[in-house]
Amino acid sequence: MKLPQLPFSVTLMLTEKCNLRCKYCYEVFSGNMKAKTMPREVMRKGIDRYLNAETLALHSQINWDFVGGEVFVEFELLRDALDYLIQRYRELGLCPKKHLHISLCSNGTLFTPEVRAWCEQMRERIGFFGISVSLDGVKAVHDSQRSGSFDALMETFEWWKKTFPEGNTKGTIVPETLPHLFENVKFFVEDLGLPRFYINPTFEGPWTERDAEIYGEQLIACAEYFLGRPEYGLLQNSNLLMPMHIRVEGKRNWCGSGTHMRAITPDGSIYPCLRGATSRLCPLGPIDTGEDRQKLVPFFLYTKYNDDKECDACEFATHCPSCVMQWKEDTGDIYVRSKSLCPMTKVRCLVSKFYTEHTTETLVFPGERHGEDSMD
Secondary structure, X not given: OOOOOOOEEEXXXXXXXXXXXXOOOOOOOOOOOOOOEOOHHHHHXXXXXXXXXXXXXXXXXXXXXXXXXXXXXXXXXXHHHHHHHHHHHHXXXXXXXXXXXXXXEEOOOOOOXXXXXXXXXXXXXXOEEEEEEEOOOOHHHHHHHOOOOHHHHHHOHHHHHHHOOOOOEEEEEOOOOHHHHHHHHHHHHHHOOOOOEEEEEOOOOOOOHHHHHHHHHHHHHHHHHHHOOOOOOHHHHEOOOOOOXXXXXXXXXXXXXXXXXXXXXXXXXXXXXXXXXXXXXXXXXXXXXXXXXXXXXXXXXXXXXXXXXXXXXXXXXXXXXXXXXXXXXXXXOOOOOOOOOHHHHHHHHHHHHHHHHOOOOOOOOHHHHOOOOOOO
């Protein structure tokens, strides 16, 4: 199966402020009372840096992601950012209703009446406007990690589902919540009626062999559950298991960091991806002068196996998720693999192989599912 061409992704971290203090937050400013917010002039420079003829000549589409912290903590700045994007697309002769693609990630607790009305307006003004919300599972699990925010999230959850029918929930698994994975997945499907969900273990863990056993038991229960619900389309509508007939072969950057991703922090620094930005790893340059392209070369020269004999011998190497910024954090080098998630990944691949062999699901890539075309 041929993979579609990936668009260029630009993430603007509008603020480091958040109204929650989630236990597993990997952002270095988590809990920092002096968290920064992006000045408006930096926001505009960040947009102008990548919304130009050069970028549009190299990529069929630009995906704009706005994140925090919690992005709705700075609602006025977010609103200004989207208004400016609409203005700039029009100045370039591009219809925002056709070409503009914007995604937000939120904890879902700040959907005030004003915010909801604005979101509904934006759905009518641009080509794609989507919001994903963070949801870890049942109330006890979610509240244990996400500052007791379950009830606040549920207050407007049905509005979110109706307004963003293509939206995703993003869940995080940590050792403490791992034994509840199957319970959480059933809750997503049976109680909330979610058409799709995303949930995955943190890179950090720390994960043990016993955790991998529990993960396997939970995934097997999930796989058997969905084999009895073939109409759901698990491989299409979640990342719980992987489509094992799609492989990432050869010398290729799996995650896109530094190749087709950029992220900009509130102070106007450019990084290869969001994880690099939040951990302040591999800065590429300031927004005023632009990125140092020599610093991007290592990301394009990145190889899948990096002459790692253990990885070369692994039957699941071509399916292994690779976060090069996590490698940088753990090993100090984007070319030296971190093995922190290996036990969990191998179990996930084994269960995915079982599921793939017993399902007749047909995959449709997101662009096809959402009816999105190129920027022609």
